Amino acid sequence: MVQVTGLRKTFGHRVVLHDVNFAITTGEVVGLVGPNGAGKTTIMKALLGLLATDAGNVRVLGQPVSVNTHTVVTQQVGALIEHPAIYPFLSGWQHLQLMAASVEQMTWVVQALQMQTFIRRPAKRYSLGMKQKLGIAMALVKRPRLVILDEPMNGLDPQSVKRLRHLIGQMAGEGTTFLISSHILSELEKIIDAVILIDQGEMLLQRTMVQFRESARQSLVVRTAENAQALRVLLQAGYPVAQRGSNLVVTQPVALTPLLHTLLDAHIQILKVNQHQEDLETVLLRLLAERKA
Incomplete structure (x- = not known):
């Protein structure tokens, strides 16, 4: 599903990614973890073709991804990076209309995340948790083959976190691949199949959770x-x-x-x-x- 080879990125004289290599298979839920400033968001942006890199290759579903070549991303990938891109005077339903191919898709994701009570309100009246749910819904609404989520549990109450875990597990069982970055490791541990650890732009390890538990x-x-x-x-x-x-x-x-x-x-x-x-x-x-x- 995802193949990253020799990824390198600098901002001025600062090297933020050093020769990063990893692969993710179809239906796998992978956690991307590391300290603040480790390079996690930079990797996610590179996977989406949002950021030019200095060296290396990114392929999604066998297709190359770059700032100039990311058709596969627009068609097959859903993402929530940093903060949801929300227009304050549009309702949540109107946001989903911009993303979805059908009303059925919109209805499915609203029910899955239990957003019925506020989905038709203007987004300017949303709480932090409502905005976060809408951002997640926009990433999932087209049932993409690959979903990239950056801190998806921020602002969610415990019930919503549990519901999101269940939804991710359900979609992964149907073949959707997830790459998730989160500082809430206790929650992340409950859903991931493998973990990638990044520190100071270097990939320290990629292990399955089975391997991780054996080494604990x-x-x-x-x-x-x-x-x-x-x-x-x-x-x-x-x-x-x-x-x-x-x-x-x-x-x-x-x-x-x-x-x-x-x-x-x-x-x-x-x-x-x-x-x-x-x-x-x-x-x-x-x-x-x-x-x-």
Whole structure:
């Protein structure tokens, strides 16, 4: 669906993209993540043919994309980049009329995002969340083959976020490909199949979520009635353990049963045991910290 090869972009003397390479397959939901200023929006604009690049190639559905060649984008791609382009005196329905091929398409997306109560109001009367929904609706209304969304969850209430997640999953199941940038990693993690990490214009990794979870560090969180004594007992037994607040954290995967027997044999009452695995946000922050170390 998407093939990016050797993408490079400079603004003056500042290099904002360094030899970026990645591919996205049909029906895949991919998260594009990284710190502010990492180059995420620049990549998205290049994919849409909105920004001239200094080197590299972008292909969507096998067709080249540039500022001079982006027919495939206008026909097959929907996008919300930065802020929705909204005319204040047009209603939401009129905005969709500018984008859609049929009333059926408009009705479908209004119902899917539950916009019926405000869709015919002038957009100047919209709240931030209503404007965001309209921007998303404009990106989805033609049921494009590829959808590019930049911070789509900004301004949405929890119910709307959940509804959007469901809609993205449904469309991806029908073959639509998504590239989504978001700082709300806890929500992004629930819907993406793969993640691309960008930092300072460089692509640090592209992994499936299965690979990501396999590389996530696991730990064991234990709380006892006598943490100080439990810490001494576990250290003497050779466990990699540290005290964090009211918990003892074993920082490497270990067999649970022998550890519990070690504590019980020392007559220490166990109050809580949890197994913890790093989430997407924790792993990415760790990778970025390791890069800067």
